[in-house]
Amino acid sequence: MQIIHHGAVNGVTGSCHQLDINTHSSILIDCGLFQGAETAGKSAIEQLPIEFDISNIQALIITHCHIDHVGRIPYLLAAGFNKPIYATVATAALLPMVIEDALKIGVTQNRRMIKLYLKMLKQLITPIEYNQWFALDLGTAIKNNNTAATANRYNQAKAKFRAAGHILGSAYVEIALFNSFTNKSKNNHRVVFSGDLGATHTPLLASPKSPYRADTLVIESTYGDKNHQGRKQRCESLRKVIEKSVADNGVVLIPAFSIGRTQELLYELEQLIHRYRHKNQMWENIEVIIDSPMAAKFTEHYLQFKALWDNEAKQKLKQHRHPLDFEQLYTVGSHQEHLATIEYLCKRNKPAIVIAASGMCTGGRMQNYLARLLREPSTDIIFVGYQAQGTTGREIQTYGPRGGYCTIDGNKVAIKAAVHTISGYSAHADQHNLINFVKGMRIKPTLIRIVHGDNDAKNALAEEYKKLLPGAKIEIGV
Ligand SMILES: [Zn+2]
Ligand SMILES: [Zn+2]
Incomplete structure (x- = not known):
């Protein structure tokens, strides 16, 4: 193998x-x-x-x-x-x-x-x-x-999906390899591919449970060198940033991937609106705009697969709340409507939150918002997800706070908008989660291959696994 x-x-x-x-x-x-x-x-x-x-x-x-x-x-x-x-x-x-x-x-x-x-x-x-x-x-x-x-x-194999708690339908895979001729247990081998694992406090979906056994583990390391803020703290950060951002009646831009992050955000925004609408009028009146037909379609799927939601989310449904489908939510469909929304937001003097793809600002409708609104000091951009090297998102994150610029469609765009990063907001497991995933196994790996992360993240996670499993082989893959 x-x-x-x-x-x-x-x-x-x-x-x-x-x-x-x-x-x-x-x-x-x-x-x-x-x-x-x-x-x-x-x-x-x-x-x-x-x-x-x-x-x-x-x-x-x-x-x-x-x-x-x-x-x-x-x-x-x-x-x-x-x-x-x-x-x-x-x-x-x-x-x-x-x-x-x-x-x-x-x-x-x-x-x-x-x-x-x-x-x-x-x-x-x-x-x-x-x-x-x-x-x-x-x-x-x-x-x-x-x-x-x-x-x-090995001449036989079977596989099993286990809930990964990352996005709707996400799984890690257990693959059991056998030899039907020798049929001895020592000739069996269990390989686990983590896919992307969810963070413990990902809203809507339950956290992943460790497999019983993994002889070889291929594991992601997106946040292999970081630990997220707790969920409460993160939701608080989101509230503070939004309250501050809308105080000048500006637009709040949140780049997000259509699948997963958008639904998590909607879930937490509904939570904030529900909790604060009577304390602060702004929450009652704020418009939350989802400008992505894809995101809207995926939200429908999340609603269709309610059986996969965690208990907290199901509880809200019982109380007749609509975590992904609340009153203040507007969905933008056609490209025409998208352009009209940008015009509308540029002219008016009332706060709004816009969630659009792509999550790293590398394309999609978010780029059009950025091209128009990054120059406005009243704009706030909130990063809630990982921004990979070489993406416009990483450029804004790096140069925005220094009053620099980024490149959109080949044009230099000055960043006057305030740039915020809420780090805890991730659908990816953090270092603790990744360590606990291995700790929770009854039969632990003899080989761990670390993939899917920056070099720093891979190396940091490798060090942790070496401490946890001194006898195991820890390798860094691409
Ligand atoms: Zn991934
Ligand atoms: Zn993923």
Whole structure:
């Protein structure tokens, strides 16, 4: 068995891990585009075609439908992939929409091509419930090869999705490898791919529970060197920043990814409105504008899959509250409406909160807001998510407080707006969570491969794991 990591070449591609089970059979776990390249130009796209051999790949397992985990699926299909794509039921429901968007932005505007890809995708998607083992077909070559050489190889595999608490439908994957000829437990191996793990206090979704056993663990490290603020503290920070921001009747811009972050924000804003509407009129009157048709569609999915919500969120429903669908919320649909909203916000003198994609300001409608409103001292921009190197978001975060500028669509835009970062606001596990994920295992890994993070985060997390498991091999992957 071995694990190869595809992608992260020049920081352009996202998660894509290949588990080689034996010489004939491999499984892919995720096939993503790097977030910063969400709407990247041609140069990035040219680097995206699948350049590795897919002839032995027997299945693709998807942990969740963020673009950095699924965005390269169209390229995989284009390369001729026609094996099952396993995903949780909620992810399977979201995936075609995400892929359609990825196709339109990065690959083709050709309606016929898009339809064709989506048809291929829908034929391959196999929805799987959480916590249920499902067999992975490793192909006929190894099954029929009952020779002595086979005795020391894995020839059977099954997998299971466990809730990751990151976004709707998100999962980490347990893969159990066996040898049906020797059938000895010492010949079994358990590999866990973390995907993206949720933070303990992510609203709406329950926190992930550790697996019983992982012999090999491939784990993300987005926040491997940081610890988040507590949820209460974070919600308080959001309240203070918003109250301060709207005092000058300016616009509050919150860049957010359509899936996950937007719904978390809505959940917390409803909480603030509910709690403070009688203390501060502003909360009663504030307009919360979601300017993203995608975000609106995903919010519908969150509402559809209420069964996956955590107890706190379900409790609110019982009290007839609408955490994702409250009175002060406006959804902007068409591009026309989007442009009109910007005009409206520029002219008026009343506060509003705008949530739009992309979360790292690398494209999407948020860029149009920034181009118009970053120059206004009354504007506030609140970062609630990780801003990767090389993104406009990171530029604003770095140069904004020094009175610098950023580049939007090739133009220099002076940053007069106030820039805030609320660090605790993440759907990613922090260092504590990542350590506890391993601590909670009964049978702990002998090999940990750290992926999906900046070098600092990977190194810091590696140090922690070395302390926790002195006998284990801790490796840093791409
Ligand atoms: Zn994610
Ligand atoms: Zn990710």
